[in-house]
Amino acid sequence: MNLSKTSKYAFRILSHMAKDEKALYSAQQLHKEIDVPEKYLRRLLTDLSKHGFIKSIQGRQGGFTFNRDINQITLLEIVDAIDGLDSINECILGYESCAFSHSCPMHNIWEETKQKTIKTLTDTTLSDIHKSIVGVN
Amino acid sequence: MNLSKTSKYAFRILSHMAKDEKALYSAQQLHKEIDVPEKYLRRLLTDLSKHGFIKSIQGRQGGFTFNRDINQITLLEIVDAIDGLDSINECILGYESCAFSHSCPMHNIWEETKQKTIKTLTDTTLSDIHKSIVGVN
DNA sequence: TTTAAATGCTACTTGTTTATAGTATTTAAC
């Protein structure tokens, strides 16, 4: 799997916001709390709004808040929105579309690990993240 | 895990060479067989030689052949040589050194998947690759 | 001994991702 730095930033943002699901967060506040370059963070927040994960409130006293129930947002959706699903289904030898064919010499060796990764991303929602600290399973 | 395109190329090269462990392969031949840009491939082959996986034989009738027993070369060693171990131990939120600390909010959720990936890379050697096609386990 | 076929080296070019700068727009407080 090839997770871009931008997707990691998205995880930072959304997992942080999930701590208090109903709160409104400003870009400046988030910048201080999760250490993502401010300008880049702003762009990413707008992007995440366009993808419908969060919504923006403009003007003074504005900011960002969730637009969907956080137990319905999976990690896979987030990666999909930023990097695309191809980044996850990638062939480990870099050949085209591992998802539909399975012809490369390392496919069998890698398949199980790949599925495990996809399963974790699919099964984990934003609401699971802070639960996990106390070991709920 | 963040596997660079170059590491994928390295996998292509070495897994292909592992089909006939004792053979001597020229860069030109490999280029035709595994579809890696020729100049880049040459550089990578030299690099893999310097890392001791293969050795080069210079001059006319030269080429590359394994320098070590292929059942002793793990996938992890290859990734380590090209991308470094950090690329594997990476924190999923992009914070520093997941390996020694484990303090980010998503660590617990990700840890098992990460370990599965590392285990596969550690346990798989070049000699396992072509065996796996007939389903040996 | 000349030539051809191979690797070795290093500098450069291209492409992609990440980051920044600057300006416009929105809206609540005053």
Added chain:
DNA sequence: GTTAAATACTATAAACAAGTAGCATTTAAA
């Protein structure tokens, strides 16, 4: 209304990864 604090947009810069070019070196065959 004016101001201040927020997001939206777009162009550009910087950093990094991937790919190329060109020449030097090595060595076996002719």
